[in-house]
Amino acid sequence: MDMPSLLDSEFGRLTGEKTDLFLRRWETNIMPKLRVVAAMEPGLSTLLRGFENMTEEEACYRTLVVLTHLLPPVSGRQCSVKDTITHLLDFVPTGTRIASLCNDSATSSTNHQPQLICIGNLRSSKQYVIVAKNDKVTIPLDDGLTCAVDKLFKLYWVFNLCYPSQLGPVFTFFEYIYDLPFSTQRKTRVIELIAQLKACK
Known part of the structure; x- marks a missing residue:
């Protein structure tokens, strides 16, 4: 845990x-x-506005938001589509101490499974940290958002570890990106999305 490179x-x-493979x-x-698939979905076009003017970090985050809308939580889960992204990445103000991130009051999310926390904002100074509140573990990461998602x-x-219930379809999609066998039976939406991606030129 002290050396995130060992995860690789x-x-x-x-x-x-x-x-x-993910990177x-x-x-x-x-x-x-x-983005092509999202542009064809009613209601998702607003998420794509201004995409060409975004930084790499902002574009990655916006794409993750799009992905959580395309692969929403399985029905019956206590999480809205809008809030799903916070179970993957949450934000805290610049200057927040890493040691404080295991406290529920430090973040807006009460998620106790490992998740990413961004200290700061996507446009200016920022640092990503993997936080596992249950185990009181924090793993600071030095690279951008894509690398942080990869490490998570x-x-x-x-x-x-079991995937967060709110992100089951998203993590199953990540398995596809890594060319890994699907670990869940609930993969219909993921397979449909993969077919749409393959149809994109």
């Missing part, structure tokens, strides 16, 4: 060296196609 090597050992595919292949998924995989 252990994930590679467990998956047959599929360590960098190679997300920004160049998956993000553009998700690998943490779940390496430690064999």
Whole structure:
């Protein structure tokens, strides 16, 4: 846990060296196609406004929001589509101490499963931290949002953790990006989205 780079090597050992698939595919292949699919969905066009003027971090975050709308929580879960993204990435003000992130009062989310916290905002100074409140664990990360999402998924995989119920379809989609076998039977929406992406030119 003190060396996030070890997540990469252990994930590679467990998956047959599929360590960098997310990093190679997300920004160049998956993000553009998700925007095309979202543009065809009623109600999602507003999420795409101003995309060309966004920073890399803002574009990645907006695409993750789009993904949570395309793959909403399974019905019956206590989470709205709008709030789903906070179970993946939540924000706290600049200057927040990392040690305080395990307190419920430090973040707007009461999520106790590992999640990403962004200290600051996407446009200016920021730092990403993986926070697991139940275990009082914080893992500071040095790279951008794409790398932070990559590390979060690998943490779940390496430690064999159950995906957050609010993000089950999203994490199952991440399995597709990593070219891993699906770990859940509830994958119909994910398969439909993959088919739409494959149909994109």
